[in-house]
Amino acid sequence: MAVSNNNSAELGFEQNLWQMADKLRNNMDAAEYKHVVLGLLFLKYISDAFEEKYEELKQDEWSDPEDPDEYIAHNIFWVPQEARWSRIKENAKKPEIGQLIDNAMLALEKENDSLKGVLPKNYARPELDKTKLGEIIDLFSFKVGDKEGQAKDILGRVYEYFLNNFASAEGKKGGQFYTPRSVVKLLVEMIQPYKGRVYDPCCGSGGMFVQSLEFIKSHQGKIRDLSVYGQESNPTTWRLCKMNLAIRGIDNNLGERAADTFFHDLHKALRADYILANPPFNVSDYWDEDGTLADDVRWRYGEPPKGNANYAWIQHMVSKLAPSGTAAFVLANGSMSTNQSQEVKIRKALIEADLVEAIVTLPGQLFYSTQIPVCVWVITKNKAAKGQRDRKGEILFIDARKLGQMVDRVHRELSDEDIQKIAQTFQAWRGQKDAGEYEDIQGFCKAATLEEVREHEYILTPGRYVGIEEVEEDGEPFAEKMTRLTAELKEQFAKSRELEEEIKKNLRGIGYEF
Numbered sequence: 001m002a003v004s005n006n007n008s009a010e011l012g013f014e015q016n017l018w019q020m021a022d023k024l025r026n027n028m029d030a031a032e033y034k035h036v037v038l039g040l041l042f043l044k045y046i047s048d049a050f051e052e053k054y055e056e057l058k059q060d061e062w063s064d065p066e067d068p069d070e071y072i073a074h075n076i077f078w079v080p081q082e083a084r085w086s087r088i089k090e091n092a093k094k095p096e097i098g099q100l101i102d103n104a105m106l107a108l109e110k111e112n113d114s115l116k117g118v119l120p121k122n123y124a125r126p127e128l129d130k131t132k133l134g135e136i137i138d139l140f141s142f143k144v145g146d147k148e149g150q151a152k153d154i155l156g157r158v159y160e161y162f163l164n165n166f167a168s169a170e171g172k173k174g175g176q177f178y179t180p181r182s183v184v185k186l187l188v189e190m191i192q193p194y195k196g197r198v199y200d201p202c203c204g205s206g207g208m209f210v211q212s213l214e215f216i217k218s219h220q221g222k223i224r225d226l227s228v229y230g231q232e233s234n235p236t237t238w239r240l241c242k243m244n245l246a247i248r249g250i251d252n253n254l255g256e257r258a259a260d261t262f263f264h265d266l267h268k269a270l271r272a273d274y275i276l277a278n279p280p281f282n283v284s285d286y287w288d289e290d291g292t293l294a295d296d297v298r299w300r301y302g303e304p305p306k307g308n309a310n311y312a313w314i315q316h317m318v319s320k321l322a323p324s325g326t327a328a329f330v331l332a333n334g335s336m337s338t339n340q341s342q343e344v345k346i347r348k349a350l351i352e353a354d355l356v357e358a359i360v361t362l363p364g365q366l367f368y369s370t371q372i373p374v375c376v377w378v379i380t381k382n383k384a385a386k387g388q389r390d391r392k393g394e395i396l397f398i399d400a401r402k403l404g405q406m407v408d409r410v411h412r413e414l415s416d417e418d419i420q421k422i423a424q425t426f427q428a429w430r431g432q433k434d435a436g437e438y439e440d441i442q443g444f445c446k447a448a449t450l451e452e453v454r455e456h457e458y459i460l461t462p463g464r465y466v467g468i469e470e471v472e473e474d475g476e477p478f479a480e481k482m483t484r485l486t487a488e489l490k491e492q493f494a495k496s497r498e499l500e501e502e503i504k505k506n507l508r509g510i511g512y513e514f
Contacts, residue, residue: 018165034166035236036128039120040140041158042243043104046077047085048145068111075249077115080107092134098124101133117257118242145247163205179204179278179330180366182404182414184211187276187328189423190358190378195225196273199320201261201313203230203254206241208276213250228252229267233260262286262293262312267320275317275327281372282332283309301349305342310335315346317379318355324382326357333361333373336460348458351395351450355379358396358426359460363404365412373401378426389431395453396429397462398422398445442467 053076057065064070068078081087083104091100101123109115123133143149144158164181184207193212200208209228216223228250232238238258245252255266287293287306294303298319304312310331317327336359338344350356358378364371384390403418425445427435440446446465456464507513 015161018162022165034162035120035240036123036133037136038162038240038243039105039123040101040136041144041162042119042247043083043088043101043108044085044140045145045149045247046108047079047083047088048143048149049076050079050145051084051086052146077108078111080111083107089137092137093131094134095130097130097134097137098128114246115242118239118246120239179207180413181207181211182419183278183330183362183366184208184276185416186414186419186422187330187376188212188215189419190376190426191274191276191326191328192427193226193274193276194219194221197227197229197270197322198274198276199229199267199270199272200275200277201231201316201320202277202279203232203241204237204278206230206244206250208278209245209250209252210248212274212276213248223250229270229272230254231261231266232258234258261316262296262309263288265316270320271322271325272320272327273322273325275320275325275329277313277317277327277329279309279313279329279331281310281370281374282334286312301353302342302346304346305340308338308340308343310338311343311346314350314377314379318350321379321381324380324385326378326380328376328378330362330374330376333375333461335377336361336375344458347460350379351453351458351460354383354392354450355381356395356460357383357391358398358429359462360398360422360426361401361462363401363412363414365406365410366404366414387432391430393450394447395450395460396426396445396447397460397465398425399443399462399466440466 050071053071053074054065057063057070071078082100088097088101088104091097094100102121105119105121105123109117109119122128187208188211192215194216198209198212203209209230212226212228213223215221216226228245230241230252231254232241235258238254242252242254245254253267259266284307286309293312298312298315300319301315302311304310304315313329313331314335317329321327335343338347356377357380358376360376360378362374362376364373366374383392383394400414400418400422403421404412404414407413424435425438428438429445429447431438438447443466446462446467448465452465453460
């Protein structure tokens with residue numbers, strides 16, 4: 001298995017699969033092609049799981065391999081004959097393959113309530129090259145849904161790898177629904193959603209939920225202890241999320257349809273134990289013309305400005321928290337220090353209500369969609385929850401801008417070590433068991449009092465509090481260091497003059513006088 005980073009481990013064939021599939025994309029838009037490929041991957045997954053069980057049942061004289069109940073009892077989707085991958089593959093080279101796939105998707109939805117309205121059904125459209133579609137089907141020859149494939153989470157990892165690459169290919173448009181894995185993992189590791197209700201008001205492709213599930217598994221927890229609630233405004237992304245959760249067997253409530261969180265809150269009565277989110281940054285067109293949002297009950301700490309949704313998202317999430325609930329979410333850095341009057345008023349009210357628990361500034365170039373610097377906000381309703389020390393009147397500031405490593409020319413990732421450094425600092429400050437003793441580290445972290453924050457006029461930029469990192473003295477006396485450095489500088493100047501003369505000489509040699 002090739003590994004480029006602790007958070008981007010590859011199975012070895014994802015990149016080759018992506019490159020082959022991407023060549024087949026031809027002139028199709030990445031956003032459109034994404035649903036073609038991921039829909040086929042999903043179909044292959046559930047068909048693999050079904051066919052493996054089918055072969056088992058055939059060997060049992062007391063079982064009927066064509067009885068849907070035999071599959072439902074083992075949490076396997078029932079796949080009618082026309083939707084089985086063996087049939088799709090047999091007909092891959094036929095002109096009507098697009099219609100056959102659409103019919104397969106319709107048959108699956110008809111037989112499985114949880115898939116209704118979720119699967120893509122536009123493979124028959126004329127602009128989709130049926131020859132290339134057949135070639136894509138041939139690419140997916142590996143098993144993804146059998147027991148071995150599920151144990152290795154082959155589809156989950158291919159799915160994530162493809163989402164990652166689509167986000168990169170689509171730029172901002174793709175990045176709106178894809179939060180880099182290392183950022184998601186950081187949020188999850190910080191607030192540790194073991195059990196209860198977890199909510200994402202702008203859930204995109206479901207990365208927050210998937211990583212929460214991985215967290216529970218890695219800590220030997222019980223998946224059924226977590227209830228998943230989400231909402232997504234983009235219909236195609238909503239379907240993508242439903243598929244992403246379905247392949248992992250994650251029960252969820254994403255509402256019956258895609259809907260705008262501000263105008264059509266699908267979970268009005270929800271009070272979540274954990275909120276994990278990456279709202280779209282600095283959205284300027286979220287407000288309604290007729291003013292129905294103006295008197296919304298969610299604006300308890302002040303009406304957010306019409307030209308930027310950041311503080312609307314914050315207050316929406318605060319309104320969704322249970323009495324001891326905690327939210328961790330990503331926002332643009334401007335949210336920490338904006339001087340827009342309405343936002344200053346809201347930020348001051350949130351701080352004075354002792355809701356702001358921690359602020360973490362992250363390094364740049366983490367996202368595919370934007371180069372805007374980002375930060376993590378942690379909001380909590382209870383700074384003295386069970387298993388934690390009393391932190392009332394304190395806010396933890398962490399400056400993590402120097403962490404992370406470049407994984408290509410334009411993208412950075414946080415390593416597992418970086419994530420643990422931030423998360424363990426946060427948990428130690430909380431006084432959590434086995435997290436170690438917390439201490440302020442100049443240039444990295446500082447536990448500030450509300451009085452200190454007031455003195456800084458309610459600006460939450462960690463750099464104001466943590467100070468400048470201490471540089472370790474090398475022990476060389478100042479006079480000796482200056483003599484050495486001056487000598488090195490003179491040597492560099494001399495080399496520079498030699499190079500300059502050499503260049504002039506070469507120019508004169510070809511008839512140019514400098």
